Each structure stands twice: as C-alpha cells, then as structure tokens.
Amino acid sequence: MTITEDTQHTGDGGWRERFDAMIAADERIEPRDDMPDDYRDTLVRQIAQHAHSEIIGMQPEANWITRAPSLKRKAVLLAKVQDEAGHGLYLYSAAETLGTSRAEMLDLLHEGRQKYSSIFNYPTLTWADVGVIGWLVDGAAITNQVPLCRCSYGPYARAMVRICKEESFHQRQGFEILHVLARGTPAQREMAQDAVNRWYWPSLMMFGPPDAESAHSDTSMAYGIKRFSNDELRQKFVDMIVPQAEALGLTLPDADLVWNERRGHYDFGEIDWSEFKQVLKGNGPCNRQRLERRRAAHADGAWVREAARAHAANRAARTREEATP
Numbered sequence: 001m002t003i004t005e006d007t008q009h010t011g012d013g014g015w016r017e018r019f020d021a022m023i024a025a026d027e028r029i030e031p032r033d034d035m036p037d038d039y040r041d042t043l044v045r046q047i048a049q050h051a052h053s054e055i056i057g058m059q060p061e062a063n064w065i066t067r068a069p070s071l072k073r074k075a076v077l078l079a080k081v082q083d084e085a086g087h088g089l090y091l092y093s094a095a096e097t098l099g100t101s102r103a104e105m106l107d108l109l110h111e112g113r114q115k116y117s118s119i120f121n122y123p124t125l126t127w128a129d130v131g132v133i134g135w136l137v138d139g140a141a142i143t144n145q146v147p148l149c150r151c152s153y154g155p156y157a158r159a160m161v162r163i164c165k166e167e168s169f170h171q172r173q174g175f176e177i178l179h180v181l182a183r184g185t186p187a188q189r190e191m192a193q194d195a196v197n198r199w200y201w202p203s204l205m206m207f208g209p210p211d212a213e214s215a216h217s218d219t220s221m222a223y224g225i226k227r228f229s230n231d232e233l234r235q236k237f238v239d240m241i242v243p244q245a246e247a248l249g250l251t252l253p254d255a256d257l258v259w260n261e262r263r264g265h266y267d268f269g270e271i272d273w274s275e276f277k278q279v280l281k282g283n284g285p286c287n288r289q290r291l292e293r294r295r296a297a298h299a300d301g302a303w304v305r306e307a308a309r310a311h312a313a314n315r316a317a318r319t320r321e322e323a324t325p
Contacts, residue, residue, distance in 0.1 A: 028154040031097040051091035052116035060124040094155040121284030128195035134174015136203040143237040152224030207234040
C-alpha cells in the first residue's frame with residue numbers, strides 16, 4: 001500500500017514499521033499514533049457513512065411516533081429514535097479524532113458526496129414496518145457492527161460497544177412487535193408478512209455489494225477495520241434470521257432459501273443488484289425526501305449552533321477576565 005506525506009507523521013522514519021507491527025499484533029491505533037493516509041481516509045469514509053446512516057435512519061421510524069398504537073409503543077419508539085441520534089453523535093465524535101470536522105462531514109452528506117445506508121431510502125408504510133426495521137434492519141446492523149467492536153481504531157471500536165448493546169435492544173423490540181402482530185388478527189398477520197416481504201431483500205443489500213465488486217472491503221480488512229467481508233456478513237445474517245422467522249411464523253420471500261448440508265449454511269436467492277445501484281445513485285423511493293428533510297433540519301437548527309458558539313465564547317471571555325490579575 002502506498003501513502004502520501006501527511007502532517008501528522010512525526011518525521012521518524014520508523015513510524016510505518018511500528019504501525020504495521022501494531023496492525024499485525026491486533027493492537028489498537030489511537031488518534032495520537034502516526035497512520036497511513038489511506039488508513040485515515042478509509043476510517044473517515046466508513047465512520048462518516050455509519051454516522052450519517054444513524055441520523056438519516058431516524059426518519060423512517062420517527063414517521064410513526066405520533067401514530068404508534070399505544071402509549072407504551074410510543075414511549076419505546078421515542079427511546080429508540082433518541083438512541084439512534086446518540087449513535088450518530090458518538091460516531092461523528094470518533095471521526096473528528098481523525099482530523100475531519102463534523103461540519104465538514106455534514107456538508108458532504110447534504111451535498112450528496114458522502115453516502116448513508118441504502119436501506120433508509122425505503123418508506124415505512126405500516127406499523128409493521130417499524131417491527132421489521134427493528135428485527136431485520138437492526139439485526140443486519142448488529143451482524144455488521146459487533147465485529148467492529150474489535151476494530152483496529154480505538155475510538156471507533158469503543159463507540160461500537162455501547163451502540164451494539166443498544167441495537168440489541170432495538171432488535172428485540174422489533175421482534176416483539178412482529179410476534180404480537182403475527183399472533184393477532186388475520187389483518188395484522190397479513191400486515192406483518194407484507195412488511196417482511198418488502199424489507200427482506202433491501203436488508204440483504206445493507207452489507208454492500210458482492211466481495212468481487214466492493215471497492216473498499218479489501219483495504220478495510222487489511223487494516224483490521226473490518227473483520228469479515230460483505231458476503232461473509234450477509235451469510236451470517238441469513239443463517240441467523242431463518243430460525244427467527246420460523247419462530248415468528250412468518251415467511252421470508254425467497255424461493256431459493258434452503259439449508260445446504262454440505263456448506264453448513266443456508267443458500268439464498270440472487271439479490272437484485274440493479275436496484276441497489278439505483279438507490280445508491282439517488283433513485284430510491286425516498287432518497288430525495290430523506291436528504292431534503294435532513295437539510296431542512298440542519299437549517300432549522302442553525303440558531304442552536306450559533307447560540308452554543310456565543311455561549312462558549314462568553315464563557316471563555318469570563319474565564320480570561322477572572323484569570324487576569
């Protein structure tokens with residue numbers, strides 16, 4: 001791997017050998033450590049995309065807060081959406097330790113130059129969608145994110161520990177919603193099955209393109225950022241959800257889904273990668289709506305940021321005055 005000159009490099013010619021030795025020994029890289037530019041760039045891209053996904057991902061579920069079927073459901077959903085906001089803040093903070101400001105990352109998101117997970121460009125049409133997001137979408141997130149707790153970059157790995165604990169709660173919440181619906185009236189069961197039918201394939205796309213077409217997976221794995229490839233994670237997810245679907249009494253919409261005794265895994269059908277690519281290009285059902293809402297929320301919050309800056313400046317001024325003899 002080649003690198004370019006970077007201002008963080010100390011000028012000590014042995015820094016790269018030490019970095020490579022730490023990666024080989026599965027040790028944590030910290031912000032104070034010298035690191036190759038492509039390691040830093042890969043981390044910023046991945047962490048920013050992850051943070052953007054948490055923030056954009058609040059929208060599909062927040063759409064149902066006012067329409068949750070009971071006060072209990074409303075309270076739980078409010079807590080979950082609040083958790084997602086916190087996850088975004090943890091992750092933006094982790095990315096900032098790499099020298100990229102939160103404002104810069106948000107500008108890149110709002111301009112469409114940084115991505116977020118394709119799954120959040122689909123609509124939530126019924127209450128059952130909230131359950132499926134918890135079960136399938138958060139389940140896929142957990143499958144992807146638990147290995148990140150062992151990521152080679154310390155701030156990212158530490159942020160993921162708490163995030164994964166909270167995502168586990170989110171998945172159980174979604175499973176419980178579907179469990180109730182699947183054992184309810186025929187209309188409720190039909191609603192639950194319809195939601196599974198619509199979200200199953202997009203949830204498989206969450207792990208990214210096939211390994212042979214992934215532009216960043218090799219670099220992430222070589223640096224110990226990712227521990228498993230896209231296809232390995234997708235297989236783990238399918239193996240996990242099949243028995244869960246059976247427990248729910250719901251059917252996964254995949255005619256090719258069958259246990260392969262020789263492989264010790266479930267075989268599953270071919271994903272429509274043309275749909276995935278169209279969503280990434282901004283042509284999904286809700287791409288424009290999601291970004292427009294994010295931009296509007298950012299603009300609406302400008303006064304809060306300005307007030308926070310003014311408060312910080314006033315506080316610093318008072319501190320200087322008190323320190324002056």
